[in-house]
Amino acid sequence: MTQLIKVWDIPGGVHPPENKAQSLIEPLTPLAIAPQLILPLNQHIGAPAKVLVEVGQQVLGGELLAEADGVFSAHVHAPTSGTVAAIVEHVVPHPSGMTDTCIILDTDGQDSWQPLDEAPDYQNLDKAALLARVRAAGIAGLGGAGFPTAVKLNPRANQPIDTLIINGTECEPYITADDILMQNRADEIIAGTQILSKLLGEPGRVVIGIEDNKPDAIATLREAAKDTRIEVVSFPTKYPSGGEKQLIQILTGREVPAGQIPASIGIVCQNVGTTAAVYRAVRFGEPLVKRITTVVGEALDTQRNVEVLLGTPIRFVLEQHGFNEKKASRLVMGGPMMGFSLPDTSVPLVKTTNCILAPTRKELPPPSPAQACIRCGMCAEACPADLLPQQLFWYAQSEDLEKLEAHNLFDCIECGACSFVCPSHIPLVQYYRAAKGEIRQHRIDKEKSDRSRRRFEFRKERIAKEEAEKEAKRLARKKAAEEAKKKLAEQKAATGDAKTAPAPAPADDEKQRAKLERIVAAAEDSLKQAQKPLEDATDEQREKQQARIKQADVKLKAAQDKLAALGAATSAEPAPTDKAAPAKAAADDPVSAAIERAKAKVAMSPEDKLRSSLESLYKRLAKAEDKAREAREQDSDKADALEQGVSKLKEKIASTQKELDELTPSNVAEPTPRDPSTSDTSGGATADAASNAIEKAKARAAAMSTMSAADKLRNQVDSLEARLEKSRARLSKAEAENDENIDAFKAGVEKLEVKLAATREQLAQQNEQA
Amino acid sequence: MFETIAQHPIASALIALIGLALVFGALLGYAAVRFKVEGDPLVEQIDTLLPQTQCGQCGYPGCKPYAQAIANGDAINKCPPGGQTTINELADLLDVEAPTLDEEHGEESEVPTVAFIREDECIGCTKCIQACPMDAILGAAKQMHTVIVDECTGCDLCVEPCPVDCIDMIPVASGIRDWSWELPAASHEQADLIATDTGRGHTQRKTGEAA
Numbered sequence: 001m002t003q004l005i006k007v008w009d010i011p012g013g014v015h016p017p018e019n020k021a022q023s024l025i026e027p028l029t030p031l032a033i034a035p036q037l038i039l040p041l042n043q044h045i046g047a048p049a050k051v052l053v054e055v056g057q058q059v060l061g062g063e064l065l066a067e068a069d070g071v072f073s074a075h076v077h078a079p080t081s082g083t084v085a086a087i088v089e090h091v092v093p094h095p096s097g098m099t100d101t102c103i104i105l106d107t108d109g110q111d112s113w114q115p116l117d118e119a120p121d122y123q124n125l126d127k128a129a130l131l132a133r134v135r136a137a138g139i140a141g142l143g144g145a146g147f148p149t150a151v152k153l154n155p156r157a158n159q160p161i162d163t164l165i166i167n168g169t170e171c172e173p174y175i176t177a178d179d180i181l182m183q184n185r186a187d188e189i190i191a192g193t194q195i196l197s198k199l200l201g202e203p204g205r206v207v208i209g210i211e212d213n214k215p216d217a218i219a220t221l222r223e224a225a226k227d228t229r230i231e232v233v234s235f236p237t238k239y240p241s242g243g244e245k246q247l248i249q250i251l252t253g254r255e256v257p258a259g260q261i262p263a264s265i266g267i268v269c270q271n272v273g274t275t276a277a278v279y280r281a282v283r284f285g286e287p288l289v290k291r292i293t294t295v296v297g298e299a300l301d302t303q304r305n306v307e308v309l310l311g312t313p314i315r316f317v318l319e320q321h322g323f324n325e326k327k328a329s330r331l332v333m334g335g336p337m338m339g340f341s342l343p344d345t346s347v348p349l350v351k352t353t354n355c356i357l358a359p360t361r362k363e364l365p366p367p368s369p370a371q372a373c374i375r376c377g378m379c380a381e382a383c384p385a386d387l388l389p390q391q392l393f394w395y396a397q398s399e400d401l402e403k404l405e406a407h408n409l410f411d412c413i414e415c416g417a418c419s420f421v422c423p424s425h426i427p428l429v430q431y432y433r434a435a436k437g438e439i440r441q442h443r444i445d446k447e448k449s450d451r452s453r454r455r456f457e458f459r460k461e462r463i464a465k466e467e468a469e470k471e472a473k474r475l476a477r478k479k480a481a482e483e484a485k486k487k488l489a490e491q492k493a494a495t496g497d498a499k500t501a502p503a504p505a506p507a508d509d510e511k512q513r514a515k516l517e518r519i520v521a522a523a524e525d526s527l528k529q530a531q532k533p534l535e536d537a538t539d540e541q542r543e544k545q546q547a548r549i550k551q552a553d554v555k556l557k558a559a560q561d562k563l564a565a566l567g568a569a570t571s572a573e574p575a576p577t578d579k580a581a582p583a584k585a586a587a588d589d590p591v592s593a594a595i596e597r598a599k600a601k602v603a604m605s606p607e608d609k610l611r612s613s614l615e616s617l618y619k620r621l622a623k624a625e626d627k628a629r630e631a632r633e634q635d636s637d638k639a640d641a642l643e644q645g646v647s648k649l650k651e652k653i654a655s656t657q658k659e660l661d662e663l664t665p666s667n668v669a670e671p672t673p674r675d676p677s678t679s680d681t682s683g684g685a686t687a688d689a690a691s692n693a694i695e696k697a698k699a700r701a702a703a704m705s706t707m708s709a710a711d712k713l714r715n716q717v718d719s720l721e722a723r724l725e726k727s728r729a730r731l732s733k734a735e736a737e738n739d740e741n742i743d744a745f746k747a748g749v750e751k752l753e754v755k756l757a758a759t760r761e762q763l764a765q766q767n768e769q770a
Numbered sequence: 771m772f773e774t775i776a777q778h779p780i781a782s783a784l785i786a787l788i789g790l791a792l793v794f795g796a797l798l799g800y801a802a803v804r805f806k807v808e809g810d811p812l813v814e815q816i817d818t819l820l821p822q823t824q825c826g827q828c829g830y831p832g833c834k835p836y837a838q839a840i841a842n843g844d845a846i847n848k849c850p851p852g853g854q855t856t857i858n859e860l861a862d863l864l865d866v867e868a869p870t871l872d873e874e875h876g877e878e879s880e881v882p883t884v885a886f887i888r889e890d891e892c893i894g895c896t897k898c899i900q901a902c903p904m905d906a907i908l909g910a911a912k913q914m915h916t917v918i919v920d921e922c923t924g925c926d927l928c929v930e931p932c933p934v935d936c937i938d939m940i941p942v943a944s945g946i947r948d949w950s951w952e953l954p955a956a957s958h959e960q961a962d963l964i965a966t967d968t969g970r971g972h973t974q975r976k977t978g979e980a981a
Contacts, residue, residue, distance in 0.1 A: 096949040370954070396953070430954045437950020449822035452904060452923050456824050456832065459905050 008253040010246045012384040013238040014417045016173050023176045023296045026304035037105040037311030038348035040092045044140035046072030057084045061113035074148045075138030079289035079309035082107040093333050097343035117285035137281030139288045143271035146352040153199045155263045161200040162266040166208040169242030172335030175355040177292045178272050180305040182217035186224035192279030207231040240415040244269045258411050297358035299328035315345035332357040337416040371424040379418035385411045389418040396431040523556035614656045621649045713763040724752040813841045819859045821852040824903035825925030827876045853878035881941040884922040889914045891936035898928035
C-alpha cells in the first residue's frame with residue numbers, strides 16, 4: 001500500500017555526485033572522550049544561553065551548565081563529568097570565523113553522570129510534561145539550522161497541525177549521519193515520532209520522508225513502523241529535496257507561503273536525529289549532549305559515522321581519523337553544497353554539526369575564478385524555489401536592495417544549486433547571502449532611525465511644552481503683581497489723605513528722627529563689621545561678605561533717605577554718615593568700588609536719567625527713520641512695520657520730553673529744603689518758570705517722604721515689570737517679523753530680567769527687615 | 771422630451787455637457803477639500819530616508835529641516851552619517867543624478883560610533899544632556915552621567931560642550947551576531963581570465979596581487 005502514496009516533484013534541483021558510500025562501510029562507533037570540551041553558549045538559533053556554573057566548579061555528566069535565556073533559546077548541558085576550566089571567548093564554528101562565549105570543560109575521563117529523570121510510562125504523560133522534558137533536554141534541530149525544538153513543537157493555538165513530517169531525506173552529498181541513525185535506531189525514531197505526534201495533537205497524517213538512495217534505512221524504518229499509522233515514504237533522489245519547504249512540497253503538494261513558516265499551513269517538520277533525541281529526552285531524561293556526525297573526505301584514513309560528545313574539538317575528531325593536513329584542500333563543516341570552511345581546527349563540534357568534510361584538492365578543487373554572467377539561464381532552471389538567480393545576481397551586484405526584495409530574495413534557501421550549475425563559476429549564493437545581510441542591516445538601521453526620529457520629536461514637543469508652562473507661570477505672576485499693585489493703590493487712596501494732609505507734628509518728627517538716626521548708626525556698624533574680615537577671607541566667604549555688605553549698604557541708604565526726607569533743617573546730619581561709610585569702604589577695593597558705582601547710579605537724578613534716555617531715543621529715532629526710508633526705497637514689506645516703529649518712537653520721545661519738563665522744576669524743588677545754600681543758586685534760575693510745578697513737586701516730595709523704602713522698591717519693581725513686558729512684546733514682534741535687531745532685543749530683555757530679579761531681591765530684604 | 775432633444779440637438783448637447791461639467795467640477799472640488807494632504811508629503815518621504823542622527827552636520831538643526839531644505843531645492847549630498855547610500859536613495863526618490871558626498875560637511879565614517887562618558891571624570895554639569903538631541907544621556911546635576919548606547923546616534927554633539935572632555939566617540943562593538951556575508955570580489959576584476967586554461971587564472975591573479 002505504502003508504495004502507492006503519491007509524491008510530488010519540486011521545480012529545479014540538481015544531481016551532484018552523492019559520495020555517500022565511503023562513510024557507510026564502517027559501522028557507527030562512539031568516539032572517545034576528548035580531554036577538553038568547548039561548549040559554545042549559542043549552538044542554536046536565538047538568544048545565547050545564560051551561564052549557571054563558575055570557573056573551577058566540578059560538574060557531572062548531564063548537569064545543566066547554561067540555561068535557556070527566554071523562549072527562543074536552549075539549555076547547554078555537560079556532556080561528561082569534569083571541571084569548568086574557563087568561560088571565555090573562543091573561536092566557534094561559524095562562517096565568520098569569529099569568537100563567541102564558550103564554557104571550557106576539562107574532562108576527568110570518569111564520565112560519571114548525575115541520576116537521570118527516567119519516565120518508563122512516558123506514554124501517559126500529558127503534553128505540558130512532554131514539552132517540559134524536551135525543553136529541559138536542550139534539544140535544537142539537528143538537521144543543520146538548530147531551531148529550538150520545544151518552540152517548534154508548541155505551535156500557536158490558531159494553527160492546527162494536520163501533518164507531521166519527519167525528515168530523513170539527507171540530500172546533501174557525503175553526509176550519512178541520518179542514514180546510519182535510521183539503520184541503527186529505527187525504533188527510537190518511531191517512538192520519537194509518536195511522541196511528536198502526541199505533542200502536536202495527533203495530526204491526521206504522520207509521514208517519514210526518505211530519498212530512495214537509502215534502501216536499507218527505508219527497509220528498517222518500514223519494518224519498525226509496521227504496526228503504527230506512520231507512513232514511510234521514499235521519493236526520487238534530487239538535491240535539495242531535504243530542504244524543509246521542498247520536502248513539504250514533495251510529500252503534500254502544498255507550498256509554504258513566502259515569508260511564513262510551515263506551521264502556517266498546518267505542517268510541522270522535524271529531522272530524524274531530532275526525533276530520536278526527543279525520544280531519549282522523554283524516555284530517559286537524557287539531555288542532548290552527543291550526536292552522530294559523518295567524518296568523511298579523502299584526506300582522512302578512516303571515513304565513518306561517529307557518535308561524538310558535543311564540544312569535542314574538531315582537531316580531536318580529525319586525529320582519531322588519521323587526518324592528513326597536506327592532502328586536504330580545506331576543512332568544511334556541513335556538506336559540500338551548504339557547508340562552510342572552518343578557519344581553525346580548534347573549533348568545537350556543536351549541535352548542528354552533521355558532517356566534517358576533509359576533502360583533497362582533487363576531490364573538491366578550489367573554486368575557479370568567476371567569469372561574467374552569460375545569461376544562460378541554467379541557474380533559473382536549477383532553482384528549487386522558482387526564483388530568478390541571475391536577476392538576483394545583477395541586483396545584488398548593484399546593491400539594489402529594493403529590487404532584490406521585489407524578486408523575493410528572502411525565499412532563497414541558499415542551497416547552492418545555482419552556483420553548482422553556473423558555467424561561469426559565479427559564487428551566486430555568496431552574493432545572495434551578502435545581500436540578505438545588507439537588507440537585514442538596512443532594516444535594523446531603518447528601525448533605529450525611526451525610533452530616533454520619534455525620540456527627537458518627543459524631545460522637541462517636551463521642550464515646547466516646558467516653554468509654554470513657563471510662559472503661563474510668568475503670566476500668572478504678572479497678573480498677581482498687577483492685582484497687588486491695584487490693591488496697594490486702593491489702600492493708599494484710602495489712607496493717603498489722612499497721612500499727607502496734616503503735617504507731621506514736631507514732637508513726632510523729633511522721635512522719628514531719633515529712631516532713624518539709631519537705624520543709620522546700626523547700619524553703619526554692620527557695614528563696618530561686614531567689611532572688616534574681608535581681607536583674610538576665602539573667595540567663597542568673600543562672596544557672602546559682599547552680599548552682606550550690599551545688604552547693609554541698602555539698609556543704610558534706605559535709612560539715610562528717610563532721614564534726609566524727614567526734615568529740611570536736618571540736612572547736615574546725614575551728610576557725614578553718608579560720607580563716612582564709603583570712606584571706610586574705600587579701603588576695600590572691589591567691594592567698595594561696586595558700592596560706589598551703585599551709589600552713583602542711585603544718585604543720578606531722574607532728570608539726568610530721562611535726559612540720557614531721551615538722547616538715546618533721539619538716536620534710535622534717527623536710525624529707525626533711516627532704515628524706514630531705505631526700506632521704502634527698496635519697496636520692502638518691512639517698511640510699514642519700520643514706519644510704525646518710527647511713529648512709536650516719536651510718541652515715546654514726546655512722552656519722555658513731557659515727563660522731563662515736569663520733572664525739571666520738581667527736581668530743583670526737592671533739594672531746596674535739604675540744602676538751602678546751594679538750592680538757591682541752582683534752583684533760582686528755573687524755580688519761577690514753573691511755580692505751579694513746584695507745588696506739585698512738593699506734594700510729590702511729601703508723598704515720597706511718607707512712602708517707605710519698601711514701597712519705593714515695589715514701585716520700582718512694578719515699573720520694571722512693565723518695561724520688561726513691553727520689551728518682551730517688542731522682542732516677540734521682532735521675532736515674528738524676523739528683525740535683524742533681534743539679538744539686541746533679546747539682550748535688552750535679559751538685562752531687564754536681571755535687574756528685575758535684583759530689585760525683587762531687595763524688596764524681599766526690605767520686607768524682611770520690616 | 772425626445773422631441774425637444776431631436777429639435778434642438780446642439781442646445782441639448784451643450785446643456786448635457788455643461789451639466790456634466792458642473793457635476794464633475796463639484797465632485798473634484800469636494801474631493802480636493804475632503805482629501806487635502808496636510809503638509810508636503812515629499813518632505814516626509816525625504817525625512818524617512820535621512821539617518822535621523824540629528825547631528826546638524828548638514829548645517830540645518832536636525833534631519834527634518836534638512837529634508838525641508840532638500841524639498842526646496844538644496845543639495846542632497848550634505849549628510850555624512852547617511853553617506854553614499856542615503857545620497858543614492860535620495861537621488862532615486864527625487865529622480866536626479868546622485869552626486870558624491872560633499873566633504874565640506876564631514877566624511878562618512880566606516881564604523882558607526884557611539885558616545886561614551888568616562889564616568890570617573892564626569893563632573894555632572896548636564897551640558898551634554900542639554901546638547902543631546904536624542905535624550906540619550908542619563909544623569910542629573912552633580913551626578914555622573916552616562917550614555918544609553920542603544921539610543922545614541924553617534925551625532926557628536928555632546929563632545930564639544932563637555933567642559934572636562936570626558937566624552938569619547940567609540941566605534942560600536944560588532945560581534946558574531948552582527949556579522950553578515952560580504953559580497954564576493956567583483957567579477958569584472960577577473961573577467962579577463964581564461965578559465966579553461968587550468969591554473970593560468972590563479973597564477974595571473976597571484977601575480978596581479980603581488981604587483
